[in-house]
Amino acid sequence: MLSDLLTRRTVLAAFCMAGLSLAACEKKAEDTPADPKAGATNKPAPSDKPAGTLRVGFSQIGAESDWRRANTESIKGEAEKRGIELVFADAQQKQENQIKAIRSFIQQKVDVIAFSPVVETGWEPVLKEVKESGIPVILTDRAVDVSDQSLFVTFIGADFVEEGRRAANWVVKSTGGKAMVAELQGTPGSAPAIDRKKGFEEVIKAHPDIKIIKSQSGEFTRAKGKEVMETFLKSSEGSQINVLYAHNDDMALGAIQAIEEAGKKPGVDITIVSIDGVRAAFEAMVAGKLNCTVECNPLLGPQLFDAVEALSAKKSIEKRIVTKEGVFEQAQAAEAIKTRQY
Amino acid sequence: MGSEKRFHPAIMTLAWPVAALALLVVFNLAFTPGFFGIELRDGRFFGTPIDVLNHAAKVAIVAIGMTLVIATGGVDLSVGAVVAISGAVAAMFVTRSQASFPLVILAALAAGGVAGLCNGFLVARLRLQPIVATLVLMVAGRGVAQLITDGLIITFEHRALSSLANTAFAFIPIPAWIALALATAVGLFTRRTAAGMFVEAVGDNDRACRYAGVNDRAIKLGVYAFCGVCAGLAGLVECSYIKAADANNAGLFLELDAILAVVIGGTSLSGGRFSLTGSLVGAILIQTLTKTMYMHDVSADVAPLPKAIAVLAVCTLQSPVVKDRIAGMFSRGSA
Structure with a gap:
């Protein structure tokens, strides 16, 4: 029995050793070709290799x-466009994939690591590893929850609270400070849902005649947006609703269908404001069914690489970089839709 | 089996979900103003009960296929992903081709059927555990749907397809009719022929079945394929409802609702005896509960809790131990 177990263990151990040395070989193979920092001083033209x-x-x-x-x-x-070599890894919505990717970036000795964290928590260990390796970290689109703020150099992304405020300000402006609002929230617990609600409520607090009479999650999807709006309209307060605030465009697009089916005119009987500014929202505005969309700009490539280049030139950069965003109304929709990339 | 002395077993299985539904209806009558308001508008009834039927239909359609799969002792986790695939296929057909409407429907159902056959092959031929076999497609299927739509939400303006889930026939929404027709057809097929008995027999003991000369593999292949077609049908209803194919979100977690509907309806996850009517009642019960949460402004953070409690209560009441106790109480009372 014992000898049997022993041999099995030995075989297992042998396999492990073999695996390890193989892994080590691979690592070496990765290490040798490039220490990119060595050649970084003489800057070649962007078209160069x-x-x-x-x-x-x-x-x-x-x-x-x-x-x-x-x-x-x-x-x-x-x-x-800028001739920067991008090592791109798709995490398929899994934090462990992102952590693996970040570790492999350290192995590959990239100049800068950037990522959009799937979730807010659990980043401390891997970010400490990055810090020890001396590679700067840039967060894009979403923030992380870490006690040590020196673990990343900057966070580039939209300010969800500000988006909520902008939506509220537009409601105040267009209704003259009197409205019965139905709110379609995003996925419970997600940062955009929490912050967009917070920003909106912050502004309307100063306007006692604007009331949120219905509020429920539509989970950021068209189908749920439609289903929940259907319920809102049939509730006892349903007939009073004259403004709809949706945390994203898709829910608003679903709700528009529900409003039409209830025999009301979306955009006229019920004023609709949503957030994101996707192409379909502009199409709805052109059709007169959506009144306003607050942009949440995904095109943060230029700002990201501005920051990367500033870092490599040893310039200091801001800890928080807010993406450039606008508010679009129906009047501008037809014009803006032509240049919409997404 | 103390219950069989007094009631037909099928009635006993149905008693609890029906009682739960009745309780919920009474609760809404008393505490939810406007829950039962129905008016006639544009040739269709308009009101919350109608919405419940409309939404429950989608779950019910999937649950009918799921009932048969579960009756063979299996489970199909991929139905949500298949809903996304079928919706994607339908949306691509109506936006990118001039295909006639029956062809669009056929293509979407065929996509579901093929997906179901894949599951059936893995389970019946390769003898993989159903959970594992269908998990493959549950994960991969959404990717397939994304591939078909190129990762975009495909919006369409196709009159026939968008009227599927948004119009009524004889005042009742079409999806409800579809679910009812499907349930009737499957019910007749399984109860008027030996098919239902074969399905139950395979679920009870597939080896004994094989020795008795029943082709258990063919039956398993068949139920998974049929479940796929049901999911395909639900996919058509779902994409028709929002007039768009949303590969990322269509049918998300639908497999859980469908399994829940089946279990609430009294079909045991260990296979064997099944109840289609129970699954329909289960689907309506889940949707009524969801609607009640919305109507009562229960915040989305806590909404799953009352749902879980209700489901737990129905399932507890259906457990053999509790059932026998209650039946024992009755027979002692009458003796």
């Missing part, structure tokens, strides 16, 4: 929405 170019490792959340796709394309396109 990878020898001295900047290398950026980027870990994307996934490809879960049109917004995210536009975000990815903006980053990839901008890197290509």
Whole structure:
């Protein structure tokens, strides 16, 4: 029995050793070709080959929405335009994949690591590893919850609270400070849902005649947006609703159908404001069914690589970089839709 | 089996979900103003009960296929992903081609059927555990749907397809009719022929079945394929409802609602005896509960809790131990 067990263990151990040495070989193979920093001083023209170019490792959340796709394309396109080598990793909405990707970026000795964290927590250990390796970290689109703020150099992304405020300000302006609001919230517990609600409520607090009479989660989807709006309209307060505030465009687009089916005119009987500014929202505005969309800009590639280049030139950068965003109304929709990339 | 002395077993299985539904209806009558307000508008009834039927239909359609799969002792986790695939196929057909409407429907259902056949092959031929076999498609299927739509939400303006889930026939929404027709057809097929008995027999003991000369593999292949077609049908209803194919979110977690509906309806997850009517009642019960939460402004953070409690209560009441106790109480009372 014992000898049997022993031999099994030995075989197992032998396998492990073999595996380890293999892994070590691979690591070496990865290590040898490039220490990119060595050649970084003499800057070649952007069209030149990878020898001295900047290398950026980027870990994307996934490809879960049109917004995210536009975000990815903006980053990839901008890197290509500037001749920066981008090592791109899709995490397929999993934190462990992102952590693996970040570790492999350290191995590959990229110049800058950037990522959009899937979730807020659990980043401390891996970010400490990055810090020890001396590679700067840039967060894009979403923030992380860490006690040591020196673990990343900057956070580039939209200010969700500000988006909520902008939506509220537009409601105040267009209704003259009197409205019965129905609110379609995003996925419970997600940062955009929490912050967009917070920002909106912050502004309307000063306007006692604007009341949120119905509020429920539509989970950021069209189907749920429609289903929940259907229920709102049939509730006892349903007939009083004259403003709809949706935390994203998709829910508003679903709700528009529910409003039409209830025999009301979306955009006229019920004023609708939503957030994101995706192409379909502009189409709805052109059709007169949506009144306003507050942009949440996914095209942060240029700002990201501005920061990367500033870092490589040893310039200091802001700890918080807010993306450039606008508020679009029906009047501008027809014009703006032509230049919409997503 | 103390219960069989007094009631037909099918009635006993149905008693609790029906009682739960009745309780919920009474609660809404008393505490939810406007819950039962129905008016006639544009040739269709308009009101919350109608919405409940409309939304429950989607879960019910999937649950009918799921009932048969569960009756064979299996489970199909991939139905949500198949809903996304079928919706994507339908949306691509109506936006990118001039295909006639029956062809669009056929293509979407065929997509579901093929997906179901894949599951059936893995389970019946390769003898993989149903949970594992269908998990493959649950994960991969959404990717397939994304591939078909190129990761975009495909919006369409196709009159026939968008009227599928948004119009009524004889005042009742079409999806409810579809679910009812499907349930009737499957009910007749399984109860008027030996098919239902074969399905139950396979679920009870597939080896004994094989020795008795029943082709258990063919039956398993068949139920998974049929479940796929049901999911395909639900996919058509779902994409028709929002007039768009949303590969990321269509049918998300629908497999859980469908399994829940089946279990609430009294079909045991260990296979064997099944109840289609129970699954329909289960689907309506889940949707009524969801609607009640919305109507009472229960915040989305805590909404799953009352739902879980209700489900737990129905399932507890259905456990053999509790059932026998209650039946024992009755027979002692009458003796």
